[in-house]
Amino acid sequence: MADFARIYDSEEHGQILVKKDQSETEDGAEVRFYIDADRYGLGICAIALTFPGDDGWDKADAVFAEMTQDKAENIAGRIAKQLDAALGVTGKDGATE
Numbered sequence: 001m002a003d004f005a006r007i008y009d010s011e012e013h014g015q016i017l018v019k020k021d022q023s024e025t026e027d028g029a030e031v032r033f034y035i036d037a038d039r040y041g042l043g044i045c046a047i048a049l050t051f052p053g054d055d056g057w058d059k060a061d062a063v064f065a066e067m068t069q070d071k072a073e074n075i076a077g078r079i080a081k082q083l084d085a086a087l088g089v090t091g092k093d094g095a096t097e
Contacts, residue, residue, distance in 0.1 A: 003064075004019060004020045004021070005017060005018065005019040005020070006018045006019075006067065006072075008069045008072045008073070010069070010072070010073050010076060012073065012076075012077070013035055013036075013073060013076040013077065013080065014035070014036045015035075015036060016033065016034070016035055016072045016073065016075075016076045017033070017034040018031065018032070018033055018034075018064070018067055018072055019031070019032050019034070020032075020060055020061070020064050023048070023050045023051070023052065023056070024048070025050065026050045026051075026052035026056070027052055027053070027056075028050065028051050028052035028053055028056025028057070028060075029050075029051045029056040029057045029059070029060035029061075030048040030049060030050045030051065030060060031048065031049045031051075031060050031063050031064050031067075032046050032047070032048040032049075033046060033047050033048070033072065033075050033076065033079065034046045035076045035079055035080070037083060040083050040087050042083075045079060045083070047075070047079055049063060051063075
């Protein structure tokens with residue numbers, strides 16, 4: 001049976017969960033990334049790459065197959081930057097840049 005999820009342990013971002021699934025908003029597939037956003041006073045946050053259409057699962061499978069820890073950490077870093085920009089928080093102590 002093929003994997004549908006992977007967990008990467010990142011020194012900077014903690015656990016990063018990468019999961020293939022049916023798209024929640026599109027007719028197709030998605031690869032969803034989860035990070036712990038505790039430092040923002042939030043819970044688990046997620047972002048998804050969606051692949052609509054008849055070939056959506058093929059595209060999602062290809063992205064998932066090529067996923068590495070470095071790529072997952074890059075995406076987690078992008079999620080963190082977006083949260084930093086939106087909330088102005090860079091750490092648990094609430095310090096801003």
